[in-house]
Amino acid sequence: MNILVCISNVPDTTTKVKFADNNSRLDVSGIQWVINPWDELSLTRALELKEDASSGVQKVSVAHVGPVTSEPTIRKALAIGADDAYRVNTVGSDAYQVAAQLTEVVKKGSFDVILCGIEFCDYNGSNVGGMLAEFLDYPSVSGISELKISDGSILITREIDGGKEMLLVPAPFVGVVQKGIAKEPRIAAMRGIMQARTKPIHLVEPVAVEPLTDIQSFELPAPRAACKFIDPDHPEQLIELLQNEAKII
Amino acid sequence: MSVIVYIEHWDNKFKKLSFELITYSVKLADMLGTEAIALSIGNVPEQELQKLGKYGIKRILSVDNESITKFDSQVYSRVISEIAAGESAKAIVLANNNAGKSLAPRISVRLQAAIASGVNQLPESVSPFVVNKRVFSGSALARIHLTSEITVITLSQNSFDLVENPAEPVIESANVSLEQLSSKIEIKDIQKQTGKLLLQDAEVVVSGGRGMKTPDNWAPLVELAELLNGATACSRPVSDEGWRPHEEHTGQTGKIISPNLYIAAGISGATQHLAGISSSKYIVAINTDKDAPIFDAAQYGIVGDASKVLPKLVEAVKVMKSS
Numbered sequence: 094m095n096i097l098v099c100i101s102n103v104p105d106t107t108t109k110v111k112f113a114d115n116n117s118r119l120d121v122s123g124i125q126w127v128i129n130p131w132d133e134l135s136l137t138r139a140l141e142l143k144e145d146a147s148s149g150v151q152k153v154s155v156a157h158v159g160p161v162t163s164e165p166t167i168r169k170a171l172a173i174g175a176d177d178a179y180r181v182n183t184v185g186s187d188a189y190q191v192a193a194q195l196t197e198v199v200k201k202g203s204f205d206v207i208l209c210g211i212e213f214c215d216y217n218g219s220n221v222g223g224m225l226a227e228f229l230d231y232p233s234v235s236g237i238s239e240l241k242i243s244d245g246s247i248l249i250t251r252e253i254d255g256g257k258e259m260l261l262v263p264a265p266f267v268g269v270v271q272k273g274i275a276k277e278p279r280i281a282a283m284r285g286i287m288q289a290r291t292k293p294i295h296l297v298e299p300v301a302v303e304p305l306t307d308i309q310s311f312e313l314p315a316p317r318a319a320c321k322f323i324d325p326d327h328p329e330q331l332i333e334l335l336q337n338e339a340k341i342i
Numbered sequence: 343m344s345v346i347v348y349i350e351h352w353d354n355k356f357k358k359l360s361f362e363l364i365t366y367s368v369k370l371a372d373m374l375g376t377e378a379i380a381l382s383i384g385n386v387p388e389q390e391l392q393k394l395g396k397y398g399i400k401r402i403l404s405v406d407n408e409s410i411t412k413f414d415s416q417v418y419s420r421v422i423s424e425i426a427a428g429e430s431a432k433a434i435v436l437a438n439n440n441a442g443k444s445l446a447p448r449i450s451v452r453l454q455a456a457i458a459s460g461v462n463q464l465p466e467s468v469s470p471f472v473v474n475k476r477v478f479s480g481s482a483l484a485r486i487h488l489t490s491e492i493t494v495i496t497l498s499q500n501s502f503d504l505v506e507n508p509a510e511p512v513i514e515s516a517n518v519s520l521e522q523l524s525s526k527i528e529i530k531d532i533q534k535q536t537g538k539l540l541l542q543d544a545e546v547v548v549s550g551g552r553g554m555k556t557p558d559n560w561a562p563l564v565e566l567a568e569l570l571n572g573a574t575a576c577s578r579p580v581s582d583e584g585w586r587p588h589e590e591h592t593g594q595t596g597k598i599i600s601p602n603l604y605i606a607a608g609i610s611g612a613t614q615h616l617a618g619i620s621s622s623k624y625i626v627a628i629n630t631d632k633d634a635p636i637f638d639a640a641q642y643g644i645v646g647d648a649s650k651v652l653p654k655l656v657e658a659v660k661v662m663k664s665s
């Protein structure tokens with residue numbers, strides 16, 4: 094069984110975003126790019142499964158849609174432990190265009206489980222996984238908080254409103270993961286970093302697809318009104334304000 | 343032309359989110375000069391479907407097919423896409439919750455429809471179709487042009503006020519082709535908490551961070567939430583420590599919520615925490631450090647020790663309720 098983890102490159106979560114060219118695009122100067130934290134966790138889980146002989150997982154690959162400048166992110170995934178990588182040589186423009194490119198990667202290999210993350214921390218879509226599944230006509234499940242594979246059976250836990258569901262899914266399938274999939278992301282060790290240099294990154298030529306969305310401009314939200322401070326010895330004044338000024342309780 | 347709105351049900355019942363979706367879709371249909379049609383999948387009783395009429399929907403399609411026995415995004419997205427195509431839908435509206443997030447991208451590919459996910463307002467214009475939405479974990483807004491003929495919108499919960507607009511809806515049962523309906527997924531087990539107010543449904547949320555010091559200090563926080571008919575939440579370190587259950591963790595890696603009131607006690611206000619709560623209508627912060635970043639996001643603040651302030655708030659709410 095082979096696992097493909099789709100990885101995206103996102104600004105570090107503490108980045109203060111700024112915009113350039115009349116607010117038409119992200120100002121990338123000074124941004125620290127990282128693997129989307131969920132993708133890092135998916136990769137961690139995929140590697141844990143591979144190390145467990147009873148899972149039958151033989152290979153863990155990563156896929157990325159992006160220009161050559163995002164190779165450091167791919168090398169990092171290889172250093173953490175992925176066996177090989179695929180890079181589609183184009184700039185990702187929206188979820189639809191990215192999913193269409195990833196579809197080509199999946200068709201090139203033989204993957205049983207394909208993992209994507211939930212809510213990419215830039216445009217907050219969490220759409221790529223479901224789109225990829227539909228392009229491939231594979232079943233998909235979102236909100237996966239656990240993934241177990243043993244003797245060819247794939248058992249997942251999916252978060253639902255106020256509870257969870259344990260599901261048996263067929264291969265191939267696409268999973269969109271969230272919190273819980275792995276505890277802590279794995280960090281690349283020196284040995285991994287050395288090995289990553291010689292692991293293959295397969296270059297995939299992009300297919301022609303038009304994105305369906307176009308970001309016209311960005312804007313920083315209006316600052317909230319200054320905080321009104323209440324005397325800590327008289328917290329009852331807060332309740333009175335919430336009731337009579339804000340009128341929300 | 344039409345606007346199709348998919349109305350999920352919970353054990354054959356609707357909740358406030360369902361009515362928010364109807365209100366939004368009726369207004370969106372007005373903007374497009376067309377009509378909204380609600381689509382329900384499953385065995386929902388007629389008197390429950392009628393409740394949707396209160397918010398202005400005039401036509402409801404109900405797909406109650408015995409082959410559909412469980413939620414499977416592959417099957418459901420086919421049903422919704424087929425009906426949307428049959429009704430020449432210009433827009434398809436879903437909730438930005440677990441179900442909606444798994445359906446929207448599949449529908450998008452089937453119908454070549456652009457998605458705007460997690461929106462909290464009507465489009466700025468429908469021709470061209472331009473929406474405003476929060477991006478970069480809530481720290482910026484983007485104006486996005488959806489260039490396709492058909493659009494898919496997922497609406498954030500509790501972001502759109504209900505408007506009553508009573509109508510007498512016509513309920514029709516709709517058919518879909520059978521070959522689309524077989525699911526490849528098998529449900530082994532379901533674990534559900536019943537009777538508890540879900541964090542994402544709560545209009546008031548009282549949340550605690552590491553500044554609460556020990557799990558033993560949670561009693562007044564829980565009591566305050568109960569008195570305000572709300573739910574409890576926490577920051578990530580608190581759930582990581584096992585002080586509170588994981589479902590309560592809000593933020594970028596936890597739940598993203600937008601209650602009317604979010605009370606943060608002993609929470610510093612890290613960007614990753616704010617990413618989950620910054621669209622709350624009102625934020626109240628209780629923190630010993632007057633420079634804590636949470637105060638920049640809050641409308642009301644108390645600089646003080648949460649373990650002393652919370653019990654006093656509990657008393658004040660009791661007084662309010664008894665008067």
Ligand SMILES: Cc1cc2nc3c(=O)[nH]c(=O)nc-3n(C[C@H](O)[C@H](O)[C@H](O)COP(=O)(O)OP(=O)(O)OC[C@H]3O[C@@H](n4cnc5c(N)ncnc54)[C@H](O)[C@@H]3O)c2cc1C
Nearest residue numbers: 551552553577578593594595608609610614615630631648
């Ligand atoms: C990739 C990534 C994702 C993350 N995702 C999330 C997320 O989803 N959600 C999340 O919450 N965090 C997340 N974090 C962690 C986040 O960065 C912060 O570390 C975390 O939010 C801090 O939690 P806290 O405010 O409870 O604790 P602290 O930062 O330790 O703050 C405690 C606060 O309590 C105050 N305090 C102390 N004593 C008292 C008292 N007696 N009364 C009142 N106040 C008191 C202090 O002044 C301080 O402001 C993430 C981090 C990373 C790197």
Ligand SMILES: Nc1ncnc2c1ncn2[C@@H]1O[C@H](COP(=O)(O)O)[C@@H](O)[C@H]1O
Nearest residue numbers: 099101157158209210213218219220221
């Ligand atoms: N450029 C990309 N290359 C590979 N995978 C991507 C890319 N962008 C997004 N993804 C995958 O899609 C997930 C997020 O989807 P979304 O929020 O729709 O962008 C990420 O966690 C990745 O698994």
